[in-house]
């Protein structure tokens with residue numbers, strides 16, 4: 001039995017502790033927003049926050065998050081500035097990578113509310129997007145940094 | 157309005173009565189109204205593509221798979237424009253697999269591909285919207301006892317004389333009792349939705365984690381399977397020992413299927429752990445032990461011999477043999493994996509007389525029929541529900557239905573709902589690649605420096621040969637997808653000969669975003685660039701001269717050059733390259749600006765893109781698709797290669813099959829030409845020009861001509877050493 005918090009609620013799961021957090025979230029807790037892209041920490045589709053830090057849940061054994069606070073895409077409020085900016089910039093294409101992108105972006109903006117291009121490069125380069133939404137992700141992050149999204153954002 | 161689809165209005169409007177009392181356009185519809193009837197709403201479902209609820213909701217049923225290209229917004233926009241509804245009330249719903257949802261041009265199958273969604277559905281959805289609008293107007297006119305011409309529809313409301321108005325929802329029930337107009341008239345006057353950068357209807361679900369992709373499908377009691385696959389193409393299981401796998405907690409079954417040995421568990425992780433413990437002896441046929449290095453030699457040898465003719469203007473060989481100076485080059489591109497971010501997967505629930513499949517398919521009818529065959533059912537007994545696709549790029553329109561068949565085989569054996577998931581490595585090593593190509597071109601110039609003769613031999617596997625589409629798509633031995641973009645080049649070359657060799661081998665190949673154009677644009681646009689430099693003419697001006705009879709190609713070329721500041725000076729170590737290519741009914745030019753540092757590191761800094769895709773639906777979607785195609789093509793230009801050694805695929809995951817990441821992403825500017833031409837595609841045409849634009853920019857910056865993709869630091873230094 002592993003006990004930890006997910007999106008503010010205590011959860012108990014009966015799995016072997018070596019099971020990656022990603023599959024516990026997806027299959028045991030019904031939180032399928034975190035995606036499987038590579039299983040090796042190479043693509044960022046599975047990014048969640050553990051005690052506020054972005055982490056690749058596909059390579060994080062659930063045993064390692066015992067007692068910790070996990071936040072997934074499902075825990076990001078609908079009116080979060082990052083989500084609003086994502087909509088305003090019309091970032092999503094297939095959408096598969098986007099939960100991971102958003103989790104990385106939320107973590108970046110928490111640490112650096114006005115990130116530079118270099119900050120974005122280093123914080124976001126672990127998140128692949130096969131659809132090529134990088135330019136819009138960069139714009140959306142800058143828009144949050146500039147506080148633009150709260151004023152309705154700029155149309156793409 | 158008839159261009160593009162080839163269907164006449166009369167064919168289109170075949171009405172038939174429905175169980176629910178409504179009427180349908182298009183064909184006999186077992187499904188169009190099914191959901192409405194099931195929901196018990198008194199809704200108006202005048203055709204297979206539309207349902208209007210008494211709650212004012214407008215649901216557009218979309219027969220195309222959403223894989224990033226925005227069809228769940230662009231297709232509803234087409235219908236809504238003619239319906240004159242309130243866009244805020246529009247919802248989308250994926251269609252079931254049924255004849256009325258077949259592709260409007262490709263014959264009796266439901267498929268999303270060839271960048272055809274908008275252009276093939278434009279007329280059908282416009283008419284569907286127009287017919288419904290006329291019925292709503294007729295219903296209102298009937299109630300007000302006035303002629304329909306005294307009424308008009310706007311923003312979800314029918315307006316009548318004296319300020320009378322009734323909403324679509326209030327009219328739905330009475331409109332449903334009316335006959336469907338035989339010749340609905342399309343709107344005249346200003347467009348309300350088309351041409352506007354409307355927000356995508358599917359974005360909210362995609363950013364809050366609620367969008368369901370195939371891999372997210374789950375039902376109570378479902379098991380999850382992974383399959384251990386042979387190390388080589390054509391390999392088979394000789395024998396296996398399942399005891400170790402079965403000892404893993406959570407592993408339920410181990411069984412052989414055609415694809416290998418399936419390990420079924422009560423979750424992905426137990427199945428994976430079980431797979432690790434499997435002992436399998438594989439049978440590896442001799443012909444499976446392919447190496448791409450040996451293939452390359454074979455292809456080079458073939459390129460020196462005549463192939464089947466794909467185009468013959470004038471007499472290129474004769475002109476070339478008489479020429480004083482000849483230019484010759486070999487170009488090559490490797491196998492490529494589609495590598496959609498969502499690895500392939502498929503959910504199947506197979507019962508004695510029915511089968512439910514939920515997956516991200518681009519090829520629904522083909523997949524459904526394949527499933528029926530494997531399950532021993534009739535196609536009508538198989539229901540295929542299309543989920544969101546975490547990228548498709550052609551891989552989910554598999555001529556072999558590989559990911560569906562294996563899941564049905566597992567389901568058939570275990571008799572429980574099951575989802576088969578491929579790991580990234582499974583996905584990348586399972587084939588269905590963009591073919592590897594080898595091209596040899598010889599050319600000579602006239603006294604003005606323009607190409608006088610061009611003799612081009614293409615060597616590579618046919619995607620279509622050996623599939624059920626061969627009889628329709630391969631003519632006189634020429635698979636058009638092998639030569640598209642070369643055999644039909646717009647450049648004015650008086651003596652042009654294109655030949656094709658289609659060698660066969662065990663590596664499965666498939667259409668990969670932009671198909672043949674993904675290699676022909678690279679070859680054509682780079683070699684043309686070589687000729688321009690040889691003639692001492694600016695490569696942009698050189699192309700202009702050769703495109704005088706192709707105004708649309710010319711226009712995008714000039715637009716991209718202008719917006720990029722083509723003739724503006726650049727710092728040392730920087731270069732600009734240009735390329736233009738027509739594909740899927742659209743014209744795209746791109747200018748890439750690159751830099752190269754002292755260590756020989758190539759960086760793509762900026763890409764300016766111009767597209768003419770005819771009449772447009774949503775300009776922002778078009779720009780997004782250009783950004784997308786450029787990124788996709790850039791990954792191939794800089795990194796992409798699937799290689800085989802002794803039959804084994806040497807790549808497996810994103811460390812050795814790299815994609816462009818945020819830090820390597822250039823600035824992209826996309827310009828959409830204002831055009832009234834018939835609509836063209838946008839999903840694929842952004843891909844072909846980027847590799848040649850970058851290779852040409854590299855040459856402009858350094859003098860290094862790299863004729864092989866991907867453009868690696870090593871190839872650059874070799875080219876520089878030679879140059």
Ligand code: FES
Nearest residue numbers: 037038041044058
């Ligand atoms: S799935 Fe975790 S990083 Fe790719």
Ligand code: FES
Nearest residue numbers: 094095129130131
């Ligand atoms: S939106 Fe498709 S992978 Fe990023």
